[in-house]
Amino acid sequence: MAKILEKRLIREPDVFYYRLEAPLISRKAKPGQFVIIRLHENGERIPLSLADINPEEGTISLIVMAVGKTTTEMSMMKQGNEILDLCGPLGQPTHIHTVGKVVLVGGGFGVAPLYPIAHAFKDAGNDVVIIMGARSKDLLIYENEFNRVCDRVIITTDDGSRGIKGFVTEALQKELEKGGVDLVLSVGPAIMMQNVSQTTEPFDVKTIVSLNPIMVDGTGMCGGCRVLIGGETRFACVDGPEFDGHQVDWDNLMNRQKKYVNHEKLSFERWKQKHTNMLCE
Amino acid sequence: MKTEKNKKKPKIIPRKTPMPEQDPSQRKDNFEEVALGYSLEMALQEAERCLQCKDPKCVDGCPVNVPIPQFIKAIHDGDIQKAIELIQDKNLLPAVCGRVCPQEDQCEKNCLLGKKHEPVSIGRLERFAADWQGTACQLTTPELPSSTGKRVAIVGSGPAGLTCAYDLAKLGHEVTIYEALHEAGGVLFYGIPEFRLPKDIVTCEIALLRRMGVEIVTNAVIGKLISLDELMQDFDACFIATGAGVPTFPGIEGEHLNGIYSANEFLTRTNLMRAYNSPEFDTPVITGKRVAVIGGGNVALDSVRVALRLGAEKAMILYRRSETEMPAREEEIDHARQEGVRFEFLINPVRLIGSNGWVEKIECIRMELGECDESGRKSVCEIAGTQFQIPVDVVIMALGTEANQLLLKSSGDIALNKRGYIVIDEATGRTSRKWVYAGGDIVTGSATVISAMGAGRTAAKAIHNDLLEFMKE
Numbered sequence A: 001m002a003k004i005l006e007k008r009l010i011r012e013p014d015v016f017y018y019r020l021e022a023p024l025i026s027r028k029a030k031p032g033q034f035v036i037i038r039l040h041e042n043g044e045r046i047p048l049s050l051a052d053i054n055p056e057e058g059t060i061s062l063i064v065m066a067v068g069k070t071t072t073e074m075s076m077m078k079q080g081n082e083i084l085d086l087c088g089p090l091g092q093p094t095h096i097h098t099v100g101k102v103v104l105v106g107g108g109f110g111v112a113p114l115y116p117i118a119h120a121f122k123d124a125g126n127d128v129v130i131i132m133g134a135r136s137k138d139l140l141i142y143e144n145e146f147n148r149v150c151d152r153v154i155i156t157t158d159d160g161s162r163g164i165k166g167f168v169t170e171a172l173q174k175e176l177e178k179g180g181v182d183l184v185l186s187v188g189p190a191i192m193m194q195n196v197s198q199t200t201e202p203f204d205v206k207t208i209v210s211l212n213p214i215m216v217d218g219t220g221m222c223g224g225c226r227v228l229i230g231g232e233t234r235f236a237c238v239d240g241p242e243f244d245g246h247q248v249d250w251d252n253l254m255n256r257q258k259k260y261v262n263h264e265k266l267s268f269e270r271w272k273q274k275h276t277n278m279l280c281e
Numbered sequence B: 001m002k003t004e005k006n007k008k009k010p011k012i013i014p015r016k017t018p019m020p021e022q023d024p025s026q027r028k029d030n031f032e033e034v035a036l037g038y039s040l041e042m043a044l045q046e047a048e049r050c051l052q053c054k055d056p057k058c059v060d061g062c063p064v065n066v067p068i069p070q071f072i073k074a075i076h077d078g079d080i081q082k083a084i085e086l087i088q089d090k091n092l093l094p095a096v097c098g099r100v101c102p103q104e105d106q107c108e109k110n111c112l113l114g115k116k117h118e119p120v121s122i123g124r125l126e127r128f129a130a131d132w133q134g135t136a137c138q139l140t141t142p143e144l145p146s147s148t149g150k151r152v153a154i155v156g157s158g159p160a161g162l163t164c165a166y167d168l169a170k171l172g173h174e175v176t177i178y179e180a181l182h183e184a185g186g187v188l189f190y191g192i193p194e195f196r197l198p199k200d201i202v203t204c205e206i207a208l209l210r211r212m213g214v215e216i217v218t219n220a221v222i223g224k225l226i227s228l229d230e231l232m233q234d235f236d237a238c239f240i241a242t243g244a245g246v247p248t249f250p251g252i253e254g255e256h257l258n259g260i261y262s263a264n265e266f267l268t269r270t271n272l273m274r275a276y277n278s279p280e281f282d283t284p285v286i287t288g289k290r291v292a293v294i295g296g297g298n299v300a301l302d303s304v305r306v307a308l309r310l311g312a313e314k315a316m317i318l319y320r321r322s323e324t325e326m327p328a329r330e331e332e333i334d335h336a337r338q339e340g341v342r343f344e345f346l347i348n349p350v351r352l353i354g355s356n357g358w359v360e361k362i363e364c365i366r367m368e369l370g371e372c373d374e375s376g377r378k379s380v381c382e383i384a385g386t387q388f389q390i391p392v393d394v395v396i397m398a399l400g401t402e403a404n405q406l407l408l409k410s411s412g413d414i415a416l417n418k419r420g421y422i423v424i425d426e427a428t429g430r431t432s433r434k435w436v437y438a439g440g441d442i443v444t445g446s447a448t449v450i451s452a453m454g455a456g457r458t459a460a461k462a463i464h465n466d467l468l469e470f471m472k473e
């Protein structure tokens, strides 16, 4: 059981911040790792990245977008409620080392897990730049946090309402052209990470991506999270989630992510129906 | 003695007393237990068949040496309580083992009666005695000696971990079990399906441990949440029983298509996450009309029978050797056949073909058996030019598992063998690191419930002795 110590909406209408009581996990967790939660007895296990780790306080933070049944149910929980199962830290931590200039690339609410990573790279003495993108300015999150830890924050919006108009990859291209980039690390939707990897490839800059296939146990036991890296099968939950972006078979990943779309839709619809009934009563 | 003499020699009943079962046409659609267990009359009749051998070979065949003729005699005498006590002295989980042990390769294989007739159904009698007593939920908590003040950590809550915990707790040690998943029980919970082993039995055994003061910490991945070094600072000894839970894939073209599962994932989704009860439970599982399971062991059989219950119209086993080489239990093969599972022997998948990202066909090649190799197993080789395709919606790979390295990766000082399993001293379970013991599938590779249990028991004894020794010093 893990108590929700704090919960707030950080981006209208569906992205929430949760701070959970997790003394043991917070002591061990490193940037780049994730946890698996199960909300209740009938619930499924879903993986969520660590958006902040606070060992002194014994807490971890998650930023979760309500996209389907489980994440929406979670969004209806309140401060003081308890999450039935919280398991972690899982996966390999980001390999933090001193390389020189690190460019982090994130999109939408997916920038959150980059926060502890940015912190760690900065502490290791790197020059840290973040490129964060969103469709429009209202969809940007964590800007202040990044301003605090990064040497530079580059913002892009699709509609030009803030920062540079365009995609993160265009801003990244410019950074790469300027030269001096030693490492690129990207977290976000698969399609964005693929584009980031394609952008860096001609520049031969090492590019780390954090893959998000569907998982069950998160301990290497089921193989559901298998991904193809350089033609070889790897389990993202134990070997990853971070891999060399230039080696990832993206089509395979994106196809596998769609595996349960129909089930998910059905389950969410049913839940919503039941829920509206409950609200009406 | 006199009465014995007067009695005329009873006529031997050549066949086992049959066990009532759910009708195949009905059970193929539900997850309830297939085999229903003996009534008292049936048990008495079966107990009567035992010859009460002076030198009982059955006992030698049992990995934990259950006093078989003695417990059968107790049943025969109507003293079921005594029977169960005799069994439990050696086997902590008779209700589990009576259901899932491969008796035909162990005790029953050696049974003297089996030389001419069918052997005594030792397994069914074991199950009868266990069920007679009720689940562990109905048992009184055994009395415990005063605490020794010694603390033992157990990693993994499969049969090896559970048994070790029980024995140590009974000796007065403080025991904490750490389990990575949200439920304890290991394969008993996430692997073996409900219709073969009702989960209540496992849950009750675990509840009994809790009543005995054993602490069970779930969601605790040792090596991630707590390192082995940290455990060793907090505990006097540690028993590693993390199983062999990592699935292998054949490495053929198309194995990443949607609709292809490892048996572990398919079974975990249905058993642990109860996808069979979806949408009541949130975890989905893909249920196809045509399901092919690759493999020939218990895991393959469990998968195919689950697929059938999830609504497959055509559920097939594809095995590369012939029926005689199948490692699965005979009983399970018979059950599966009765339920309508199709068996295809001497074929091997070479490629999976899909469209739109989903598997649609499996291309197979015919195989032939050759000479026996040193291990006594017949070799198999492909017959060139015999490729053919089978249309499928779901493919399940039940090709065996490997050692789970999650913990071992982070504790480099424990000696492993070439295949990544822990090296132990057989008699004690001691590993190369002092105060760290191991047993079960993480030592032997995928084996049986009873051998894992036996290993848990052996280690408990050694840990106890070593701790006593240490306290004396």
Ligand SMILES: Cc1cc2nc3c(=O)[nH]c(=O)nc-3n(C[C@H](O)[C@H](O)[C@H](O)COP(=O)(O)OP(=O)(O)OC[C@H]3O[C@@H](n4cnc5c(N)ncnc54)[C@H](O)[C@@H]3O)c2cc1C
Binding pocket: A034, A044, A045, A046, A047, A048, A049, A050, A062, A063, A064, A065, A066, A067, A068, A069, A070, A071, A072, A113, A211, A212, A213, A214, A215, A216, A241, A257, A258, A260, A261, A264, A265, A268
């Ligand atoms: C390593 C990792 C880290 C993640 N970190 C975050 C995070 O920090 N914040 C966040 O909001 N989301 C994160 N996700 C995604 C999150 O797990 C899914 O959004 C969530 O599982 C959706 O569940 P649902 O029932 O609400 O929606 P559903 O309707 O069930 O699914 C919506 C989509 O989420 C994905 N998904 C569904 N089930 C799973 C599953 N068991 N495992 C992985 N993906 C699944 C699928 O692509 C699906 O199409 C992460 C995923 C991974 C693998």
Ligand SMILES: Cc1cc2nc3c(=O)[nH]c(=O)nc-3n(C[C@H](O)[C@H](O)[C@H](O)COP(=O)(O)OP(=O)(O)OC[C@H]3O[C@@H](n4cnc5c(N)ncnc54)[C@H](O)[C@@H]3O)c2cc1C
Binding pocket: B100, B101, B102, B155, B156, B157, B158, B159, B160, B161, B178, B179, B180, B181, B185, B186, B187, B188, B191, B192, B193, B220, B221, B222, B223, B241, B242, B243, B244, B245, B267, B298, B299, B302, B404, B406, B407, B439, B440, B441, B442, B446, B447, B448, B449, B450, B452
């Ligand atoms: C589908 C299936 C059917 C089977 N059918 C039969 C049968 O009919 N008869 C029979 O005798 N045998 C059968 N077996 C084999 C039998 O179940 C195993 O041999 C036995 O369960 C091994 O026990 P164990 O205690 O060594 O490990 P397991 O039962 O595998 O338990 C290991 C536990 O350790 C946990 N763990 C792993 N790593 C960590 C970590 N780092 N930290 C914390 N916890 C961890 C795992 O989550 C798991 O719960 C079957 C196996 C399967 C998969």
Ligand code: SF4
Binding pocket: B049, B050, B051, B052, B053, B056, B057, B058, B059, B068, B069, B072, B110, B111, B112, B113, B119, B120, B122
């Ligand atoms: S070998 Fe068979 S007949 Fe002999 S004691 Fe054992 S069960 Fe009875």
Ligand code: FES
Binding pocket: A214, A215, A216, A217, A218, A219, A220, A221, A222, A223, A224, A225, A226, A235, A236, A237, A238
């Ligand atoms: S989630 Fe099961 S092996 Fe990775």
